[in-house]
Amino acid sequence: MIKIENLHKYFENKKVLNGVNLDIEEGTSSVIIGGSGTGKSVLIKCILGLLTPEEGKISIKNNFIFENGKFKKNSKIKIGMLFQGGALFDSLRIWQNVSFYNIQNGKNKKFCFEDAILNLEKVGLSKDVVNLYPSELSGGMQKKSCFSKGYFH
């Protein structure tokens, strides 16, 4: 489902990804393991299109989204990501964070609010937190909120 061929990514003169090949089947879970600073986050950001690789190919569901040094336009792929640093929007309340995708896509407010409560329950957060801001949560609670924001959309 996700296929990567010969991916290269440099920062200035520092080689981070040096010819990565990867093939992940649909419906499987994969883990990428490696020492600190070896390029795991960089690889994932390349797949999501947040970083542009220098060379190689990336395809998702048999569509090449990255080829010949360029990302295809309109290759919007729906992939949730739990960022290492969390990346909760700190000017929005927790429920607005969790339901951000739905709010952006014009779902009604009541639905988004209740959906957020459900999704927060799935990660073990009570509905007391929905109206708080990210800075009012503990580190672990923030991570759980990030998960439900990245995962359930």
Added chain:
Amino acid sequence: MIFIGYFSLPVVSLTSFFTGGALALQIYYGGNQFNSEAIVSSIVALGITRELGPVLGGIVVAGRVSSAIAAELGTMKVTEQIDALKTLSADPISYLIVPRIISGIIMLPILIIFADIIGIMGGWFIGTQSLGFNGSAYIQNTIDFLEVNDISSGLIKASFFGFIITIMGCYQGFNSNGGAQGVGKATTNAVVSASVLILASNYIMTNLFFAS
């Protein structure tokens, strides 16, 4: 909108009031004191509406707003919030940048209308309180002398400055990297680049509007 416009009003008003007052004093003491009443009122009105209102107002707002935008977007950048927006298929440009630029373009001229009025009142205050002018004659002179063009050229400038202020804040914030220090640098760069661009573009616009 509210942040750029309403909360900038006190500092822009103060700047404009004192500038109008100082301008009145300079013209009075520096010029021929014969017929000074007409000259002071007309030069204060021209100076404030055409140049000092928009330029000083723009620079003060650059200090307040460019810096705040750069710090806000810079923090979002270094904490990966901007990347997170992209993964949630929200376009950071239309979500974060466009609304800020639009409010800058709209709010700056509105602020400068207040700055113009208050700057002229500053000149009037000094004129009547310390130079012994007649208050209503001063106002009448100002109204007779000012033309629509003087005010509208200043407001066009203000609108362009609003664009510069917000786009510099966004640009520096978006391109910041490297944690807290990077955000600090982006903030400084935003204020400096916005101020310099305001002064330079003001010269160019004055040239376009008045040197024909």
